[in-house]
Amino acid sequence: xxxxxxxxxxxxxxxxxxxxxxxxxxxxxxxxxxxxxxxxxxxxxxxxxxxxxxxxxxxxxxxxxxxxxxxxxxxxxxxxxxxxxxxxxxxxxxxxxxxxxxxxxxxxxxxxxxxxxxxxxxxxxxxxxxxxxxxxxxxxxxxxxxxxxxxxxxxxxxxxxxxxxxxxxxxxxxxxxxxxxxxxxxxxxxxxxxxxxxxxxxxxxxxxxxxxxxxxxxxxxxxxxxxxxxxxxxxxxxxxxxxxxxxxxxxxxxxxxxxxxxxxxxxxxxxxxxxxxxxxxxxxxxxxxxxxxxxxxxxxxxxxxxxxxxxxxxxxxxxxxxx
Amino acid sequence: xxxxxxxxxxxxxxxxxxxxxxxxxxxxxxxxxxxxxxxxxxxxxxxxxxxxxxxxxxxxxxxxxxxxxxxxxxxxxxxxxxxxxxxxxxxxxxxxxxxxxxxxxxxxxxxxxxxxxxxxxxxxxxxxxxxxxxxxxxxxxxxxxxxxxxxxxxxxxxxxxxxxxxxxxxxxxxxxxxxxxxxxxxxxxxxxxxxxxxxxxxxxxxxxxxxxxxxxxxxxxxxxxxxxxxxxxxxxxxxxxxxxxxxxxxxxxxxxxxxxxxxxxxxxxxxxxxxxxxxxxxxxxxxxxxxxxxxxxxxxxxxxxxxxxxxxxxxxxxxxxxx
Numbered sequence: 001x002x003x004x005x006x007x008x009x010x011x012x013x014x015x016x017x018x019x020x021x022x023x024x025x026x027x028x029x030x031x032x033x034x035x036x037x038x039x040x041x042x043x044x045x046x047x048x049x050x051x052x053x054x055x056x057x058x059x060x061x062x063x064x065x066x067x068x069x070x071x072x073x074x075x076x077x078x079x080x081x082x083x084x085x086x087x088x089x090x091x092x093x094x095x096x097x098x099x100x101x102x103x104x105x106x107x108x109x110x111x112x113x114x115x116x117x118x119x120x121x122x123x124x125x126x127x128x129x130x131x132x133x134x135x136x137x138x139x140x141x142x143x144x145x146x147x148x149x150x151x152x153x154x155x156x157x158x159x160x161x162x163x164x165x166x167x168x169x170x171x172x173x174x175x176x177x178x179x180x181x182x183x184x185x186x187x188x189x190x191x192x193x194x195x196x197x198x199x200x201x202x203x204x205x206x207x208x209x210x211x212x213x214x215x216x217x218x219x220x221x222x223x224x225x226x227x228x229x230x231x232x233x234x235x236x237x238x239x240x241x242x243x244x245x246x247x248x249x250x251x252x253x254x255x256x257x258x259x260x261x262x263x264x265x266x267x268x269x270x271x272x273x274x275x276x277x278x279x280x281x282x283x284x285x286x287x288x289x290x291x292x293x294x295x296x297x298x299x300x301x302x303x304x305x306x307x308x309x310x311x312x313x314x315x316x317x318x319x320x321x322x323x
Numbered sequence: 324x325x326x327x328x329x330x331x332x333x334x335x336x337x338x339x340x341x342x343x344x345x346x347x348x349x350x351x352x353x354x355x356x357x358x359x360x361x362x363x364x365x366x367x368x369x370x371x372x373x374x375x376x377x378x379x380x381x382x383x384x385x386x387x388x389x390x391x392x393x394x395x396x397x398x399x400x401x402x403x404x405x406x407x408x409x410x411x412x413x414x415x416x417x418x419x420x421x422x423x424x425x426x427x428x429x430x431x432x433x434x435x436x437x438x439x440x441x442x443x444x445x446x447x448x449x450x451x452x453x454x455x456x457x458x459x460x461x462x463x464x465x466x467x468x469x470x471x472x473x474x475x476x477x478x479x480x481x482x483x484x485x486x487x488x489x490x491x492x493x494x495x496x497x498x499x500x501x502x503x504x505x506x507x508x509x510x511x512x513x514x515x516x517x518x519x520x521x522x523x524x525x526x527x528x529x530x531x532x533x534x535x536x537x538x539x540x541x542x543x544x545x546x547x548x549x550x551x552x553x554x555x556x557x558x559x560x561x562x563x564x565x566x567x568x569x570x571x572x573x574x575x576x577x578x579x580x581x582x583x584x585x586x587x588x589x590x591x592x593x594x595x596x597x598x599x600x601x602x603x604x605x606x607x608x609x610x611x612x613x614x615x616x617x618x619x620x621x622x623x624x625x626x627x628x629x630x631x632x633x634x635x636x637x638x639x640x641x642x643x644x645x646x
Contacts (some may be wrong), residue, residue, distance in 0.1 A: 021435070024447070041452035073435040077442030079456035083406045103435075107465065108428055109495040109579075112344070112396040119400030124347070129364035133402035142430065144467045145493050146500030170468050172432035177469030178533065182512070184505045184526050196519045203507050206529070210501065256432075 001163045003224040008066030019284025021071040022050040047081030060305040067099040102136035114152035122156040138163040157228040169207040171234025171257030235263025242270030253279040259286030326547040331389030342607025344394035345373040370404030383628040390422040425459035437475035445479040461486040480551040492530040494557025494580030502530045558586025565593030576602040582609030
């Protein structure tokens with residue numbers, strides 16, 4: 001699946017992905033009021049509003065981008081009707097030829113991870129009928145439980161031609177609290193004659209250990225030059241992005257944190273390999289909520305979808321300017 | 324909410340929680356066939372089957388236990404109909420007077436964590452109407468993103484009287500891969516005259532640092548003697564359970580891994596405080612799938628719910644034998 005993503009990135013000349021993360025505060029009043037006129041003040045109204053909001057934006061931008069990344073939290077907050085809107089959004093984007101990266105950050109112990117993997121990327125058997133639960137092509141996963149929480153996802157990627165992105169270094173301010181902590185090298189610590197200097201020099205941050213595991217997990221599911229096991233590395237930590245790029249030469253890097261979270265195009269060059277591949281940059285608010293920003297105010301709330309299209313064009317040019 | 328859980332544990336004399344984690348292979352043939360007769364071989368049939376399976380078991384055990392813990396992965400695998408079954412199960416268990424711990428292991432950066440927190444524990448506004456997305460009382464959360472991924476959950480716990488359990492040391496075989504890794508003490512490493520021995524002695528495993536954060540996050544949302552911020556510590560690592568019990572005196576510990584995963588009652592004493600409180604032990608397969616085990620075969624598949632009741636009684640006695 002990662003080779004298909006690369007193909008679409010090259011066709012569209014756009015190493016970017018649009019985060020479909022609809023908050024109610026992003027939805028234009030007319031869209032929300034229309035939904036409430038039909039469903040009153042219910043979860044169904046919220047589900048309908050975010051679906052209509054997504055659909056309008058996707059219709060205006062699908063030709064420009066290779067992929068979308070719906071953040072499932074923004075749908076799950078509305079309960080079952082929110083999940084219905086998520087499911088509709090995923091299927092609609094696939095109909096429009098987009099690759100769908102479900103930003104679900106799922107993980108659990110083995111049997112439960114297998115259920116998540118089957119539900120989002122694989123299939124399940126009901127009687128003699130093979131069915132999909134959800135329809136994403138790729139999803140994000142959390143590594144805290146180690147290999148046996150990740151393995152079921154990797155198995156499904158291999159069997160069904162899908163991809164995952166493992167959280168390595170996240171874009172949020174407190175990501176360093178655990179992820180940046182330096183780990184003692186176990187072999188060095190076991191040596192009787194080890195010095196303090198050697199211990200400090202041989203230590204590495206947790207995110208590097210996770211990155212090494214990403215390589216290990218991805219080693220036997222290559223799809224061309226890249227592996228089906230990619231990594232999430234936030235745009236907000238470019239020095240770490242550069243180090244992680246070198247450490248994981250075959251992992252595609254999904255880069256959140258551009259735009260609204262503060263990452264700039266210039267700082268993103270190190271996330272890419274020399275061939276201009278190896279990374280895909282996400283923007284969510286910056287695109288779907290463009291009409292609320294000064295730069296795109298001229299479009300007006302009723303043309304929110306046109307504002308999003310212009311924001312995609314601008315982001316594409318901005319990212320491409322670094323090559 | 325943790326004080327309500329304690330009250331129910333004391334009333335029922337049962338520091339146990341039943342994991343409602345329905346796999347299709349657990350569902351008796353008659354239940355599955357009935358669902359397929361009504362919905363054919365569809366996701367709706369799977370949703371209906373696991374809901375009927377859950378309902379039958381809950382009807383037979385609700386008087387014996389304080390709480391249930393549905394594992395959302397087992398529902399999510401069936402897409403929207405699975406999530407509908409999850410929602411029905413949560414609401415039904417609450418009607419029966421049970422506390423519901425959603426085993427969702429959610430986490431994300433701040434705004435998305437807030438959406439998960441509002442959706443599962445808090446509420447959202449649609450127009451002027453305040454609504455709940457899902458209806459759990461407590462959920463499990465993943466700490467990998469640090470404080471700003473956890474804070475939105477803590478805020479909702481304080482505002483709405485709910486609880487969370489943070490993954491500290493999970494029950495699975497590879498949980499040690501990251502969680503057990505020893506972290507360099509940053510202050511010691513900065514000292515010019517530090518010795519290797521001091522560095523090794525002052526290091527602590529990642530799960531201990533997470534435990535310290537659990538204390539920090541929970542400090543200002545106490546509910547009686549315990550905090551609304553609890554911890555998940557697997558039954559399969561009793562020595563660590565003992566250490567973590569002391570390290571987090573005010574955190575309720577949710578203990579998975581008893582029974583099917585290998586944890587025994589005798590090994591669980593250290594997870595409890597001297598007052599017999601402080602921990603609640605989960606069993607999933609061991610209860611809901613009791614009828615498939617040798618010990619309960621006599622009940623027969625058609626009386627799967629009676630087998631589950633007997634398994635709860637046996638588990639309760641087994642756990643209470645340690646006090």
